[in-house]
Amino acid sequence: MNSYNSAKIDKDIAQLIDDNEIKKTKGIWQYELAINSGEAGATKYLNLRGFPKDMMRKKLKEQEYHCPLCIEEGNDKTYTLSEMEGNHITPWSEGGKTEYDNLQILCKRHNRLKSNH
Numbered sequence: 001m002n003s004y005n006s007a008k009i010d011k012d013i014a015q016l017i018d019d020n021e022i023k024k025t026k027g028i029w030q031y032e033l034a035i036n037s038g039e040a041g042a043t044k045y046l047n048l049r050g051f052p053k054d055m056m057r058k059k060l061k062e063q064e065y066h067c068p069l070c071i072e073e074g075n076d077k078t079y080t081l082s083e084m085e086g087n088h089i090t091p092w093s094e095g096g097k098t099e100y101d102n103l104q105i106l107c108k109r110h111n112r113l114k115s116n117h
Contacts, residue, residue, distance in 0.1 A: 005036075009032055009036070012032055013028055013029070013032055016028045016031070016032070016046070021048050021092060021097070021098055022046045022048060023046075023048065024045070024046055027045035027046045028045070028046065030042075030045040031043065031045040031046050035093070042093070043092060043093055048092055048098070050086060050098070051086035051098055051103055053081070055086075055100055055103065056081060056084070056086045056103070056105060057081055058100075059086075059100070059103050059104070059105050060079075060081055060084060060105045063104070063105055064078070065078040065079055065080075066078060066079070067079060067084065067105070067106050067107040067110055068104060068106070069106060069107070069110040069113075069114075070107055070110065079107055081105075083107060083108065084105045084106060084107055084108065084111075085105070085106060085107075085108055085111040086103055086104075086105060087103070087104050087105070087106045087111050087114060088102055088103070089102050089103070089104050090102055
């Protein structure tokens with residue numbers, strides 16, 4: 001690892017430690033190494049703060065109990081909250097915050113397919 005990469009990693013780690021979205025700072029090194037290696041789903045190492053249930057219920061009601069990606073596929077199934085997951089519209093790793101305007105409720109299948117995109 002050259003000094004440029006080392007300096008960048010140190011800077012990234014300092015920013016991650018200061019981010020209030022992260023609840024598990026001991027996973028920061030694994031996250032940083034995974035990101036630099038291109039590993040999908042690297043945020044799993046950070047145990048990010050999730051969307052509160054009351055916020056998710058409100059958004060699901062606003063979405064009329066549908067998954068927007070299912071609707072795009074022509075499937076108008078309605079879901080219960082337990083069948084859905086909160087999803088960052090702009091991924092956390094790209095600066096998206098855990099706030100209402102960045103929340104969409106997706107069925108579990110679509111949330112897992114979306115990954116970090």
